[in-house]
Amino acid sequence: MDTDRRAVNHILGRLQRIISAHARIDELPVPLKGGGALSSKEVHCLQAIGQNQGSNVKTIGDLLGVTKSAASQMSGKLADKGFIVKQAAPDNDKEILVFLTEQGWGAFQAHQNFHERHMQTLMDRLASFTPEQLRIIDLFLEAAEGIMRERMSELFGE
Amino acid sequence: MDTDRRAVNHILGRLQRIISAHARIDELPVPLKGGGALSSKEVHCLQAIGQNQGSNVKTIGDLLGVTKSAASQMSGKLADKGFIVKQAAPDNDKEILVFLTEQGWGAFQAHQNFHERHMQTLMDRLASFTPEQLRIIDLFLEAAEGIMRERMSELFGE
DNA sequence: AATTATGGTTAAGATGCTTAACTATCTGTG
DNA sequence: CACAGATAGTTAAGCATCTTAACCATAATT
Numbered sequence: 426m427d428t429d430r431r432a433v434n435h436i437l438g439r440l441q442r443i444i445s446a447h448a449r450i451d452e453l454p455v456p457l458k459g460g461g462a463l464s465s466k467e468v469h470c471l472q473a474i475g476q477n478q479g480s481n482v483k484t485i486g487d488l489l490g491v492t493k494s495a496a497s498q499m500s501g502k503l504a505d506k507g508f509i510v511k512q513a514a515p516d517n518d519k520e521i522l523v524f525l526t527e528q529g530w531g532a533f534q535a536h537q538n539f540h541e542r543h544m545q546t547l548m549d550r551l552a553s554f555t556p557e558q559l560r561i562i563d564l565f566l567e568a569a570e571g572i573m574r575e576r577m578s579e580l581f582g583e
Numbered sequence: 584m585d586t587d588r589r590a591v592n593h594i595l596g597r598l599q600r601i602i603s604a605h606a607r608i609d610e611l612p613v614p615l616k617g618g619g620a621l622s623s624k625e626v627h628c629l630q631a632i633g634q635n636q637g638s639n640v641k642t643i644g645d646l647l648g649v650t651k652s653a654a655s656q657m658s659g660k661l662a663d664k665g666f667i668v669k670q671a672a673p674d675n676d677k678e679i680l681v682f683l684t685e686q687g688w689g690a691f692q693a694h695q696n697f698h699e700r701h702m703q704t705l706m707d708r709l710a711s712f713t714p715e716q717l718r719i720i721d722l723f724l725e726a727a728e729g730i731m732r733e734r735m736s737e738l739f740g741e
Numbered sequence: 742a743a744t745t746a747t748g749g750t751t752a753a754g755a756t757g758c759t760t761a762a763c764t765a766t767c768t769g770t771g
Numbered sequence: 772c773a774c775a776g777a778t779a780g781t782t783a784a785g786c787a788t789c790t791t792a793a794c795c796a797t798a799a800t801t
Contacts, residue, residue, distance in 0.1 A: 432717045433709045437702055439724040446731035447602050448609070449648050450738060466788065483748055490607050495789055497750060519748050519797045543734065544595055550726040551591045554719075559590045561716050562723045566597040568708040573604035576701065580608060624757065641779060653758055655781060677766045677779050 440569070455536050463508075468536050470499045474509055474523050475533040481520040482511075490581075508532055598727070613694050621666075626694050628657045632667055632681050633691040639678040640669075648739075666690055 454462045463471065473488045474480065480488075486496030500523055503509045508529035514520035525533060554562070612620045621629065631646040632638065638646075644654030658681055661667045666687035672678040683691060709717070 429710070429714060429717070432714065432721065433706050436709070436717065436721050436724060437705065439721065439728050443724065443727050443731055444602050444605050446728075446735055448606055450731075450734055451606070452648075453738060464787075481748070482750095490610075491788090492790065493748070494750080494791080497748095498788080501750085517748095517798070521749065543730070546730050546733075547595065547727055548591050550730075551594070551723070552587070554723070556587060556590065558719045559587070559594065561712075561719050563590065563594050563597065565709070565712070565720045566594060566601065569601050569705055570597050570604075572701070572704050572708075573601055573608075575704075576608055577604055580611060622756075639779070640781095649757090650759065651778095651780070652760080652782085655779095656757075659781085675767075675779095679780065 455532075455539070457532055458535060463532060466499065467503060467508075468532070470496075470503060471508060471525070471529060471533055472536065474500070474503075475525050475529070478524055479522045481514065481522055485523060503529070613690075613697070615690055616693060621690060624657065625661060625666075626690070628654075628661060629666060629683070629687060629691055630694065632658070632661075633683050633687070636682055637680045639672065639680055641678075643681060661687070 452465045454464050455468050456462045469489060470485065473485050477484065477488060482496050482500055483493045485500060486493045489496065489499075491499075500509060500511065504511050504523075507526060509523050509525055511521045511523050514522050551559070610623045612622050613626050614620045627647060628643065631643050635642065635646065640654050640658055641651045643658060644651045647654065647657075649657075658667060658669065662669050662681075665684060667681050667683055669679045669681050672680050712720070
């Protein structure tokens with residue numbers, strides 16, 4: 426039906442705009458309490474490490490979609506700045522594991538909070554939806570996520 | 584209600600993953616028919632120009648969220664490669680307007696198609712939703728888009 | 742034990758951005 | 772009208788981040 430096609434296009438347009446706005450916002454540097462700031466790339470790395478404490482350097486690179494070389498450089502910089510520590514794996518002599526320092530957790534949380542304020546507003550507005558409506562929204566997002574997953578494994582390794 | 588909070592978190596998680604997957608895919612270089620490829624940044628610029636034929640350089644920069652300097656450099660490169668032409672504005676002597684060449688349209692379309700194949704699959708799956716369900720999905724996305732818009736004007740100029 | 746795979750680092754080079762300096766043109770106000 | 776300030780474009784210099792390639796060390800496989 427024509428009405429449907431228009432509705433669908435409308436929805437896809439929204440999705441597009443949401444995604445592109447998010448990308449824009451996500452590229453901003455993140456100011457830290459007590460002065461200074463972290464670039465978006467630094468924050469992404471910090472996030473990956475915080476959510477995967479004790480991973481090795483290569484794994485962090487995989488999570489970020491960059492080479493182990495880039496991961497080594499980035500984590501080196503974060504270590505120099507005191508946000509993370511790198512220490513030899515306990516069970517073998519070739520891996521280097523990364524951990525957030527206290528300062529690292531501070532920055533991690535700061536960013537997390539920023540993000541959560543974002544999400545909180547959305548959550549508030551979602552409160553007016555019924556469970557049944559939420560289920561429908563979830564179904565839609567599930568479809569979208571599935572497609573993304575397919576594309577990912579199609580384009581990168583599987 | 585607790586069920587709701589869990590449902591909402593579930594939804595927000597999906598949204599997050601969709602967005603981050605999209606960001607990953609969007610950073611890939613785009614291969615061109617007939618060999619060669621364009622970097623993701625080049626494609627973004629090409630898209631902005633294609634969707635805003637005859638804009639001046641500064642405007643393209645604004646659309647992309649970069650300085651006029653970056654826009655000048657990027658458009659210069661695309662012009663050197665033959666994807667766009669820059670020509671003086673007809674009504675004044677200070678603006679330079681940008682247009683896609685035939686080759687530029689080719690690349691533009693190629694990328695558009697790639698994107699549309701993406702979207703087509705999603706559209707197919709959306710076909711199973713009723714108009715009423717589509718309306719609910721749209722309401723949700725409208726809320727999300729509104730929040731993004733707020734954040735954008737909060738973070739950038741208004 | 743020898744070969745291959747895996748993890749990490751570093752150097753060199755590419756890309757794409759910013760700021761700053763400069764030029765040119767346009768606009769509005771006294 | 773003249774000129775001050777705003778606007779558009781370019782370029783140079785420098786920075787951040789990525790990649791590839793070379794290299795070393797360690798682990799796993801045969």
